[in-house]
Amino acid sequence: MSYELNEERFLKELEAELAIDSVTGQYHQLQDYLDKEIKALGFKTWTLNKGGLMVEIGGEGNPLLITAHGDTIGLMVRHINSDGTIKVFKVGGLYAFHTERENVRIHTRSGKVITGCVQRKNASVHVTEDELRKEVPDFDTNSFVVLDEDVKSAEDVRTLGIDIGDYVALEPRFTVANGYIKSHFIDDKALLALTMELLHDVKDGKVVLGRKVYLYVSFYEEIGHGGSLIPEDVKDFLALDIACIGPEQTSSERKCSVFCQDSRFPYNIDMRNELEEAARKAGADYVPDSFTPHYGTDADPALVAGFDIRHGAIGPGTRASHGYERTHIDGLKNTYKVLAQYVAK
Numbered sequence: 001m002s003y004e005l006n007e008e009r010f011l012k013e014l015e016a017e018l019a020i021d022s023v024t025g026q027y028h029q030l031q032d033y034l035d036k037e038i039k040a041l042g043f044k045t046w047t048l049n050k051g052g053l054m055v056e057i058g059g060e061g062n063p064l065l066i067t068a069h070g071d072t073i074g075l076m077v078r079h080i081n082s083d084g085t086i087k088v089f090k091v092g093g094l095y096a097f098h099t100e101r102e103n104v105r106i107h108t109r110s111g112k113v114i115t116g117c118v119q120r121k122n123a124s125v126h127v128t129e130d131e132l133r134k135e136v137p138d139f140d141t142n143s144f145v146v147l148d149e150d151v152k153s154a155e156d157v158r159t160l161g162i163d164i165g166d167y168v169a170l171e172p173r174f175t176v177a178n179g180y181i182k183s184h185f186i187d188d189k190a191l192l193a194l195t196m197e198l199l200h201d202v203k204d205g206k207v208v209l210g211r212k213v214y215l216y217v218s219f220y221e222e223i224g225h226g227g228s229l230i231p232e233d234v235k236d237f238l239a240l241d242i243a244c245i246g247p248e249q250t251s252s253e254r255k256c257s258v259f260c261q262d263s264r265f266p267y268n269i270d271m272r273n274e275l276e277e278a279a280r281k282a283g284a285d286y287v288p289d290s291f292t293p294h295y296g297t298d299a300d301p302a303l304v305a306g307f308d309i310r311h312g313a314i315g316p317g318t319r320a321s322h323g324y325e326r327t328h329i330d331g332l333k334n335t336y337k338v339l340a341q342y343v344a345k
Contacts, residue, residue, distance in 0.1 A: 002283050003207065003340035005197055005333045011176060014193040018183055021105060021169035023074030024091050027051035027219035030070050034217055037196070041203050048229065053217040057202055057343075059209030063233045064343065066198075066213065067298045068191040068240040069221035072184070073322055075104070075168035078139075080158065084151035085144040086116070088168050092222030093294070096137035098323040102184075103171045104145060108161040116147040116168075179329045180253070186318055186325040191240035192217065194336055201340065210345050218298050227298030228305040236271060237311045239297035240339065242318035242327070243289055250287040251317035253327050256334040259313035261290040264300045268310035275312050275342060282341035284334040314338050 022030040031053050035045050044056045053070075073092035080086055086106075090096075099118040106114045121142045122128045122135060137143045145168060151157050174183040181190065195215055201207040214234065218226030221241075230237065243249075243257030251257045258275045259267050272288075279286040299311035316331030 001341075003201070003337050005336040006200070007329060007333070009200070010193055010197050010332070013196050014181075014190055015174055017070075017189045017193055018172040018174045018185060021107065021167070022070050022072055022219070023076075023167045023169050024071040024220060024222045025051070026107065026167045026169075027071065031217070031219065034070070038199060041199050043199060051219040052226070054231070055199070055215040055217075057199065057209065057213040057215055059212040061211050062235050063212040063214065063231065064236045064238060065216055065230050065234045066195065066238045066240060066339070066343070067216040067218055067227060068195050069188045069218040069226055069298055070192055071219040071222050071226070072169075072187075072189070073222050074170065075099070077106070077162060077164050077166045077168060079164070080154040080162065081144065082154055084153055084156050085146055086157065086162070087139070087144050089139055091167075093322050095322070096139050096143040099170060100137050100143065105169050105171065106145070106162055107167045107169065109163065109166065110161050112161055114147060114149065114160055114162060116145045118143060119146050173324065180326055181329060182324065182326045184324055186327055187242045187321060188221065188240070190327065190332060191242070191315060191335075194240060194332060194339065197336060198339060198343070207340050207344055209343055211343070213343050221298045224296070225301055228301040230302050230307060234307065234309055237299045237302050237309045238342065239299040239311070239313040240335070241297045241313055241315045242321060242325070243315045244291055244295060244321045245317050245319045249291070250289045252287065252331070253317045253319065254285065254330040254334070255317055256284055256286040256314055256331060256338050257289040257317060258286055258338075259291065259297070260288050261292070262295045262297065262300065263292045264296050267299075267312050271310040271312035274345070275314060275338060278341040278345060279338045282337040284337035284341075285330070286334060286338060
């Protein structure tokens with residue numbers, strides 16, 4: 001049987017999730033949104049103390065946990081400069097060169113959101129020597145946030161309600177052209193939206209579960225401990241995450257990648273073989289791939305935490321990971337085919 005993704009509904013869901021800022025640790029709004037949507041579909045949910053949403057999808061026997069993370073990389077206020085600019089530091093693997101000239105939203109303690117832009121100190125071509133303009137962007141030395149407010153001092157900034165520790169989120173800049181999806185935070189909201197499609201299809205009877213299945217929405221993947229807590233009865237852990245495109249990678253924006261290894265350790269060989277068999281059975285266009293030296297998924301911390309599980313991972317090929325990312329709807333359609341086939345096997 002071939003499982004087809006509802007493209008229109010998927011893109012609508014993805015856009016809705018991208019509109020909700022959720023830098024690692026800033027989970028409440030997205031978690032509440034997902035909890036409401038999932039309960040409306042008729043599924044049982046519960047939350048984790050540290051932040052995270054667990055869903056019991058249904059089925060019986062040999063429990064499988066699938067996960068997609070809702071947290072994104074981002075920034076936090078580090079220091080308020082005397083001229084009214086703001087020094088920031090990264091949350092997760094966000095580098096300054098990926099943020100230059102990006103619009104941002106600062107979330108204050110009161111709930112007020114203030115906009116701004118990441119700029120470099122020596123940004124102007126006309127009044128800056130060439131050697132200064134060629135400096136590498138760096139949050140510690142030459143990159144900061146300029147507010148869309150009339151501020152001239154640190155006191156002016158604090159009067160707006162901004163303080164140390166406030167989250168600073170990049171605007172996603174979501175757009176779709178000829179099937180290509182471009183946005184910050186395709187990692188991992190595209191896969192999170194894919195899990196919502198699975199819930200719709202289970203509810204509508206289009207996917208009949210062949211085993212007990214949980215969904216875990218993690219909010220700490222980008223800093224490494226999202227998957228460290230899972231239900232005790234889980235036997236298999238399937239992470240849904242992006243497959244990074246690079247010079248020696250087989251991943252393609254139009255295909256699903258079955259992960260063989262990441263920077264921590266190999267994925268379970270039996271589960272990997274089962275995922276490839278599911279891909280063939282579902283008629284999905286897929287490739288095997290390995291990701292080193294700076295990649296991991298939420299399945300890895302579960303093993304480090306001591307859970308006796310098999311672990312695997314799949315996802316669509318995606319360009320410019322942790323930057324302005326791009327994938328194709330075909331890659332997501334193929335990933336969905338593998339996911340649906342695997343849970344229904």
